[in-house]
Amino acid sequence: MPSSEDKDLSSQSDNTAIGVIRCEECGLSQRAPTLADEQTLHCHRCGAHLYKQVRNTINRTLALIVAALILLAIANATPFMTFAFKGRAESNYILSGVIKLWQHGYWPLASLICFASILAPFAYILGMLYVLVPLRLGWRPWKVGPIFRRIDALRPWAMLDVYMFGVFVAVVKLSQLATISPGTGLYAYVALFLVWTAALAGLDAQVVWSRIGPNPSQQSLPAVPAPDWIICPTCRLSARKDPALHESHLRCPRCHGSMNPRKPASLSRTWAFLVAATILYVPANTLPILEITIMGKTQKATIFEGVRELVSGGMWVIGSIVFTASILVPTLKIVGLAVLCLSVRSRSPHLNNDRALLYRWIETIGRWSMIDMFMVSILVALVQIGGLATVLPETGALCFAAVVILTMFAATAFDPKMIWDKLEES
Ligand SMILES: [Zn+2]
Numbered sequence: 001m002p003s004s005e006d007k008d009l010s011s012q013s014d015n016t017a018i019g020v021i022r023c024e025e026c027g028l029s030q031r032a033p034t035l036a037d038e039q040t041l042h043c044h045r046c047g048a049h050l051y052k053q054v055r056n057t058i059n060r061t062l063a064l065i066v067a068a069l070i071l072l073a074i075a076n077a078t079p080f081m082t083f084a085f086k087g088r089a090e091s092n093y094i095l096s097g098v099i100k101l102w103q104h105g106y107w108p109l110a111s112l113i114c115f116a117s118i119l120a121p122f123a124y125i126l127g128m129l130y131v132l133v134p135l136r137l138g139w140r141p142w143k144v145g146p147i148f149r150r151i152d153a154l155r156p157w158a159m160l161d162v163y164m165f166g167v168f169v170a171v172v173k174l175s176q177l178a179t180i181s182p183g184t185g186l187y188a189y190v191a192l193f194l195v196w197t198a199a200l201a202g203l204d205a206q207v208v209w210s211r212i213g214p215n216p217s218q219q220s221l222p223a224v225p226a227p228d229w230i231i232c233p234t235c236r237l238s239a240r241k242d243p244a245l246h247e248s249h250l251r252c253p254r255c256h257g258s259m260n261p262r263k264p265a266s267l268s269r270t271w272a273f274l275v276a277a278t279i280l281y282v283p284a285n286t287l288p289i290l291e292i293t294i295m296g297k298t299q300k301a302t303i304f305e306g307v308r309e310l311v312s313g314g315m316w317v318i319g320s321i322v323f324t325a326s327i328l329v330p331t332l333k334i335v336g337l338a339v340l341c342l343s344v345r346s347r348s349p350h351l352n353n354d355r356a357l358l359y360r361w362i363e364t365i366g367r368w369s370m371i372d373m374f375m376v377s378i379l380v381a382l383v384q385i386g387g388l389a390t391v392l393p394e395t396g397a398l399c400f401a402a403v404v405i406l407t408m409f410a411a412t413a414f415d416p417k418m419i420w421d422k423l424e425e426s
């Protein structure tokens, strides 16, 4: 029998009135209106996305997540692609690339690819089912707040969309050389890509948070942001602050995350990740990422040589995509984050909105540099036909994957609110 509180939860409308909302990019607290369906609210000051009102978000996301689970299972359990060359053929599964990389001693790269393409998507989908099914039925599962916070943080690491582009690049590269036949797994993966994209686009996390715990709109919020109120940077729960405790020691009663609105030691942590990424950037671009043997002829290719080969083969569109994702984006991320760090260190009051936009771009685009690494795992799995055609990983791939991960960590460690500190002071 559901309790009276459970009935309350199930009968809540999906229309979320947030009350006071703080932009987690610039730190500005502002009154948020109740939005109509499909309307999006952006920050008055920096233009960051605050939230979107999605109609029927729980039912819609739940249906898409169930479909995604079925498709992900099919994509992993059935043959992905078949590579046919000189009368011989080799089929592979998504996991084959991980196994082959591990067998060749590239276990850090194998672990990363397994995590980003299989484990993180499975964990995200199962976590969403754990949260959404009970909420849909009107009851609250055990530790639902902390679990939803963790799976939401996992979302950028579930790289199904980036893997799809990695498959695309691998197929284009191999189509010059041999016959590629899609398997059931690949068809399921394309459908999964579409369902996954729709599920993420239709999820309004604020509705889920309001179903999980007290809806901020139902609390006696002050009409304007008041100093004795504190807002959780993760789930946006507003609570009255205990004056005896510093913000950095407070835990949110709903999501159990830190209530500290600032990222601690942000500059030094960002610099540490950036320096490590810059050091590895050199071998990532100068060492080969692949060793390709065709009919006894062996050739090693760096990232740049891979792009040049695509362009000289007439595939300049896909060559441009790989060049942008693998060369331009990592370079701009390192330079852009260094510029942001230097500007906040010198407390520059200039170009606040441009710097905020640069940070948003760096944070969003960074994971797409994994395209080349997914392509490596697919080629290594697929092209293994004895002495006729083999592809092996090389050290450059390890360094490049490390650069991608370190720059993602650097972007996460950077606190964009620092950009606005000088303006706040004045
Ligand atoms: Zn803002």
Ligand SMILES: [Zn+2]
Pocket: 232, 233, 234, 235, 236, 237, 252, 253, 254, 255, 256, 257
């Ligand atoms: Zn919270």
